[in-house]
Amino acid sequence: MSKKSMAARRQMQSDKLAGKPGGGRQQAGSRGRGHRRNDRSGKRPWGLISAVVGVVAVFVVVLLLTESTLNSGLQQDTQVLAAPASLVKSITTIPLKTLEAVKGGSIGNSPLNIPSSYKAAALSQGGLPEIAYVGAEYCPYCALERWSVIIGLSHFGTWSDLHLIRSSVYETVVGASLATFSFAHGANFTSPYVAFVGREFQSNVSTDQGQSYKTLQSLPPAVATAFTSIDSNGGYPFLDYAGRIATVGSEAKSVLPLQGLDWSQVAKDLRNPTSKVAQEVLGGANYVTAATCILTDNKPGKVCDSAMIQKLRQKVESSE
Amino acid sequence: MLPADFGAEGSGRPPTAEGTPAPAQPGAIVLAVLAVLGLGVAGYLTSVHYAHTPLACSSSGTIDCAKVLSSVYSLVPGTSIPVTLPGIGFFLISLALALAQLWRPFNYGLRQAHAAWAGLGMLTVLYLVFVELVELRVICLWCTSFHVIILITLLMTLWRLYPQDRALSRP
Numbered sequence: 043m044s045k046k047s048m049a050a051r052r053q054m055q056s057d058k059l060a061g062k063p064g065g066g067r068q069q070a071g072s073r074g075r076g077h078r079r080n081d082r083s084g085k086r087p088w089g090l091i092s093a094v095v096g097v098v099a100v101f102v103v104v105l106l107l108t109e110s111t112l113n114s115g116l117q118q119d120t121q122v123l124a125a126p127a128s129l130v131k132s133i134t135t136i137p138l139k140t141l142e143a144v145k146g147g148s149i150g151n152s153p154l155n156i157p158s159s160y161k162a163a164a165l166s167q168g169g170l171p172e173i174a175y176v177g178a179e180y181c182p183y184c185a186l187e188r189w190s191v192i193i194g195l196s197h198f199g200t201w202s203d204l205h206l207i208r209s210s211v212y213e214t215v216v217g218a219s220l221a222t223f224s225f226a227h228g229a230n231f232t233s234p235y236v237a238f239v240g241r242e243f244q245s246n247v248s249t250d251q252g253q254s255y256k257t258l259q260s261l262p263p264a265v266a267t268a269f270t271s272i273d274s275n276g277g278y279p280f281l282d283y284a285g286r287i288a289t290v291g292s293e294a295k296s297v298l299p300l301q302g303l304d305w306s307q308v309a310k311d312l313r314n315p316t317s318k319v320a321q322e323v324l325g326g327a328n329y330v331t332a333a334t335c336i337l338t339d340n341k342p343g344k345v346c347d348s349a350m351i352q353k354l355r356q357k358v359e360s361s362e
Numbered sequence: 363m364l365p366a367d368f369g370a371e372g373s374g375r376p377p378t379a380e381g382t383p384a385p386a387q388p389g390a391i392v393l394a395v396l397a398v399l400g401l402g403v404a405g406y407l408t409s410v411h412y413a414h415t416p417l418a419c420s421s422s423g424t425i426d427c428a429k430v431l432s433s434v435y436s437l438v439p440g441t442s443i444p445v446t447l448p449g450i451g452f453f454l455i456s457l458a459l460a461l462a463q464l465w466r467p468f469n470y471g472l473r474q475a476h477a478a479w480a481g482l483g484m485l486t487v488l489y490l491v492f493v494e495l496v497e498l499r500v501i502c503l504w505c506t507s508f509h510v511i512i513l514i515t516l517l518m519t520l521w522r523l524y525p526q527d528r529a530l531s532r533p
Contacts, residue, residue, distance in 0.1 A: 086521060086524060087520055087521065087523060087524055090520050090523075091517050091520055091521065094484075094516060094517060094520065095517070098484075098488070098513060101488055101491070102491060102495070105491065105492055105495040105496055106495060108495075108496055214497060214498065214499065215429050215430075215432075215433045215498050215500075216433075296434075298434065
């Protein structure tokens with residue numbers, strides 16, 4: 043064996059001891075694989091990136107198609123039904139102890155004194171201080187506010203010809219299809235203490251899937267002036283207590299407690315002072331009562347002399 | 363699967379010959395810039411939420427930031443915390459991961475962690491896009507910019523799962 047071939051054999055043995063897989067030719071092969079691996083490592087993961095972009099794109103397209111299908115499947119409930127006398131009686135005879143247990147409830151926007159700088163017109167009718175409500179039938183916050191107004195004012199007079207409606211099915215952001223009443227369609231309130239004007243500026247009928255709603259009622263000039271001067275954004279609901287006190291926007295923080303409930307379920311929840319419905323609706327009703335007691339000089343006493351109402355009244359009177 | 367070329371990177375030890383300067387990391391710099399942009403958007407939306415200041419965005423028709431950002435979906439469920447606060451947390455961690463990759467350019471684990479983090483963010487984005495398109499049926503442009511930043515971050519981290527140049531491979 044030549045010196046050259048012996049040297050080659052020693053190299054192979056050395057490689058085996060070192061755990062290398064083979065001899066010179068295999069080493070050459072290993073270098074080849076290493077070179078290809080380096081080539082692969084230089085490639086970019088276009089497949090993976092394309093897959094992610096594709097998944098996101100397909101996801102968005104599917105959502106858009108789903109949204110279109112769901113939207114066209116929404117059914118507007120624009121029925122106007124006479125409110126059953128039993129329902130009206132149930133919500134206008136809530137025990138005082140229930141109202142007192144709720145107090146201000148979870149109200150986040152109580153009535154405020156109108157600053158003198160607004161020079162608001164003193165609303166009145168037939169010698170009585172006038173309370174004006176401006177809202178819209180589609181509006182979910184108005185849906186909740188009407189329950190409060192009806193209950194709060196029921197201590198001062200009698201409601202008649204109230205009608206049942208639902209807020210718009212398209213107002214899914216805040217709350218859709220909420221069971222409520224309407225102050226349009228002939229609703230009337232009679233009282234020896236105060237007058238009431240309720241106007242639903244827009245209906246709950248939309249022909250463009252909730253982008254706009256049909257106009258329903260016009261506003262009396264004095265109410266229109268108060269609405270546009272005090273509520274500069276023209277937001278619903280708006281309550282003006284004879285030009286002295288106002289609530290701009292919803293008293294309630296959320297209308298979600300009404301979501302999914304029908305009128306009788308709401309009426310039932312109103313009997314439980316710890317329910318979320320009672321906290322929102324009766325809390326608002328108590329503030330309506332307190333603000334009205336300011337206009338009537340605490341008449342009738344059996345309502346306005348309540349310690350809870352007096353406390354809320356002080357809060358309203360001290361507000362700016 | 364971890365490429366064989368990255369065998370030494372778990373320890374953060376450069377696989378290149380000693381003394382070889384670390385390669386430039388434009389990818390990590392881009393990731394850091396994306397995180398800063400995301401922090402800016404999330405910070406702005408959070409400040410609008412708490413300061414009750416008007417939002418610089420259209421508020422009519424299909425584009426309506428105010429409608430989205432005042433909806434119940436704009437809060438962490440069961441709390442009054444705006445979802446933009448966890449958004450700030452997401453981008454802070456993303457920024458930390460990007461800076462760590464600048465500091466340890468050969469650490470493959472950092473790249474994997476960043477990709478996983480961005481993937482988690484993308485899943486949240488898909489949920490929020492679902493809320494906008496199906497539940498609210500309006501689009502918030504600020505939120506969309508937020509979502510695009512997270513998508514680009516994810517794509518960038520996936521891109522960087524593969525070696526940027528030969529310097530990251532064994533010689």
